[in-house]
Amino acid sequence: xxxxxxxxxxxxxxxxxxxxxxxxxxxxxxxxxxxxxxxxxxxxxxxxxxxxxxxxxxxxxxxxxxxxxxxxxxxxxxxxxxxxxxxxxxxxxxxxxxxxxxxxxxxxxxxxxxxxxxxxxxxxxxxxxxxxxxxxxxxxxxxxxxxxxxxxxxxxxxxxxxxxxxxxxxxxxxxxxxxxxxxxxxxxxxxxxxxxxxxxxxxxxxxxxxxxxxxxxxxxxxxxxxxxxxxxxxxxxxxxxxxxxxxxxxxxxxxxxxxxxxxxxxxxxxxxxxxxxxxxxxxxxxxxxxxxxxxxxxxxxxxxxxxxxxxxxxxxxxxxxxxxxxxxxxxxxxxxxxxxxxxxxxxxxxxxxxxxxxxxxxx
Amino acid sequence: xxxxxxxxxxxxxxxxxxxxxxxxxxxxxxxxxxxxxxxxxxxxxxxxxxxxxxxxxxxxxxxxxxxxxxxxxxxxxxxxxxxxxxxxxxxxxxxxxxxxxxxxxxxxxxxxxxxxxxxxxxxxxxxxxxxxxxxxxxxxxxxxxxxxxxxxxxxxxxxxxxxxxxxxxxxxxxxxxxxxxxxxx
Ligand code: HEM
Numbered sequence: 001x002x003x004x005x006x007x008x009x010x011x012x013x014x015x016x017x018x019x020x021x022x023x024x025x026x027x028x029x030x031x032x033x034x035x036x037x038x039x040x041x042x043x044x045x046x047x048x049x050x051x052x053x054x055x056x057x058x059x060x061x062x063x064x065x066x067x068x069x070x071x072x073x074x075x076x077x078x079x080x081x082x083x084x085x086x087x088x089x090x091x092x093x094x095x096x097x098x099x100x101x102x103x104x105x106x107x108x109x110x111x112x113x114x115x116x117x118x119x120x121x122x123x124x125x126x127x128x129x130x131x132x133x134x135x136x137x138x139x140x141x142x143x144x145x146x147x148x149x150x151x152x153x154x155x156x157x158x159x160x161x162x163x164x165x166x167x168x169x170x171x172x173x174x175x176x177x178x179x180x181x182x183x184x185x186x187x188x189x190x191x192x193x194x195x196x197x198x199x200x201x202x203x204x205x206x207x208x209x210x211x212x213x214x215x216x217x218x219x220x221x222x223x224x225x226x227x228x229x230x231x232x233x234x235x236x237x238x239x240x241x242x243x244x245x246x247x248x249x250x251x252x253x254x255x256x257x258x259x260x261x262x263x264x265x266x267x268x269x270x271x272x273x274x275x276x277x278x279x280x281x282x283x284x285x286x287x288x289x290x291x292x293x294x295x296x297x298x299x300x301x302x303x304x305x306x307x308x309x310x311x312x313x314x315x316x317x318x319x320x321x322x323x324x325x326x327x328x329x330x331x332x333x334x335x336x337x338x339x340x341x342x343x344x345x346x347x348x349x350x351x352x353x354x355x356x357x358x359x360x361x362x363x
Numbered sequence: 364x365x366x367x368x369x370x371x372x373x374x375x376x377x378x379x380x381x382x383x384x385x386x387x388x389x390x391x392x393x394x395x396x397x398x399x400x401x402x403x404x405x406x407x408x409x410x411x412x413x414x415x416x417x418x419x420x421x422x423x424x425x426x427x428x429x430x431x432x433x434x435x436x437x438x439x440x441x442x443x444x445x446x447x448x449x450x451x452x453x454x455x456x457x458x459x460x461x462x463x464x465x466x467x468x469x470x471x472x473x474x475x476x477x478x479x480x481x482x483x484x485x486x487x488x489x490x491x492x493x494x495x496x497x498x499x500x501x502x503x504x505x506x507x508x509x510x511x512x513x514x515x516x517x518x519x520x521x522x523x524x525x526x527x528x529x530x531x532x533x534x535x536x537x538x539x540x541x542x543x544x545x546x547x548x
Pocket of ligand 1: 364365404437441445448449452466467470476477478479480498499500503506507510511514
């Protein structure tokens with residue numbers, strides 16, 4: 001190192017001061033035999049005693065040169081790194097030749113490249129002089145460790161959250177697909193579809209509903225289907241069954257007479273089912289109404305035809321009965337007049353005592 | 364205040380009361396931080412809001428909470444987060460306390476954006492010393508008491524910290540009388 005041009009104080013260190021600021025130093029003579037050892041170094045490298053050879057105590061890692069006095073002198077500008085194999089402690093520092101190189105002083109201290117070096121090597125912090133940046137370095141190394149651990153943990157959390165997000169996304173997409181399918185079916189079906197909330201108020205109807213009832217979604221939203229569509233003639237027991245089912249949260253299946261917005265009466269079947277959320281609570285009712293008026297009319301026609309047939313039948317029976325009675329009376333008259341009966345007698349035995357029964361509901 | 368402090372509160376609450384309670388405390392404190400980064404500086408208010416919210420959710424007085432938290436911080440949070448550094452702090456309670464000023468000076472060197480407290484030891488005797496605690500923050504006196512109790516446990520020594528002078532009551536800074544029993548050899 002060059003002396004500066006500016007005059008400086010003649011600052012030197014007394015031996016005890018030197019020991020205090022370089023407690024890990026050691027010095028060798030031109031044979032590389034140890035001649036002086038700092039107190040801290042002596043604690044961790046007990047073989048480093050005056051008289052011992054450098055090479056028996058330390059290994060020169062850098063500079064990677066021969067252990068020779070002249071070579072060391074040539075390398076005095078290098079950063080020195082030594083290994084103490086017995087403890088695997090490494091020392092770093094500077095070579096300072098004194099007394100014209102007759103003595104080489106190694107101003108070194110432990111290299112603490114890892115945060116737990118203190119514990120690992122059983123070092124005592126009081127062995128370090130305050131100016132030594134070794135302990136400061138521990139803080140930097142530790143801070144790096146923490147930063148790395150933090151980013152790992154953050155990465156873990158993010159990975160976890162991303163997996164959750166992806167799963168949620170897939171659930172949504174499935175639900176979406178399911179809902180689109182349902183919507184398509186609901187739109188295309190000729191049946192009327194009604195979606196109500198858990199209390200039976202309309203949230204949505206399809207086009208089939210509008211075709212059947214004449215009401216648009218805007219007109220019926222938030223109303224109950226029954227209040228809109230039931231006619232005075234609608235069967236009260238059926239209405240009660242539907243109300244009770246909604247109250248109890250169960251599905252139902254009924255045939256019922258309704259009337260449209262313009263007063264047209266029509267028959268429908270209603271298939272209604274509760275819809276539950278993941279927690280099992282009912283959120284909606286869905287009802288499908290199919291128009292069965294034509295079937296009902298056919299049924300009516302058949303029923304009418306049947307009763308007409310029965311009436312004719314009864315008339316015929318009555319008529320036959322009357323004929324038999326008349327024949328009987330004629331035969332009786334014949335007998336009274338002493339003549340042979342006009343009709344075969346077997347017929348008279350078959351005269352029914354009572355006329356055939358009439359249906360309870362009459363004609 | 365750096366993230367290690369808030370993270371310590373989180374660890375302590377989660378350990379004793381579970382994640383749900385911690386989430387509730389964060390919500391009540393209005394703190395929306397997923398994870399506290401160890402050496403990142405967070406607003407001091409955040410720490411105080413977390414302590415206040417923890418106090419109301421857990422129904423415990425703030426001073427007691429701060430003391431418990433101080434102990435937890437030394438024994439668990441710093442032990443995990445600083446590991447090697449804690450053992451570099453000294454091998455006995457007095458040694459550690461005497462090293463505390465340098466410790467926080469190194470914090471200033473490594474993290475110029477943090478504002479650690481300044482500690483000083485005087486009147487050092489065989490079983491006691493005076494610990495001077497200077498900080499621009501207010502309200503952490505009981506936290507320091509907990510930290511010292513925790514250090515005592517760490518070194519197997521029963522330690523107490525008595526407040527001799529308090530900044531809250533007009534003194535220049537907090538002054539603690541730290542006393543310890545000689546460790547069982
Ligand atoms: C490995 C050991 C330790 C390290 C690395 C460390 C570092 C720090 C850091 C970085 C801060 C935050 C400063 C800020 O956010 O502005 C801090 C604050 C604090 N430290 Fe330490 N510390 C350590 C141990 C201790 C111990 C053992 C005590 C015990 C008395 C202590 C007392 C405090 C207190 C009371 C604060 C609160 C800030 C304030 O009062 O202003 N620390 N420390």
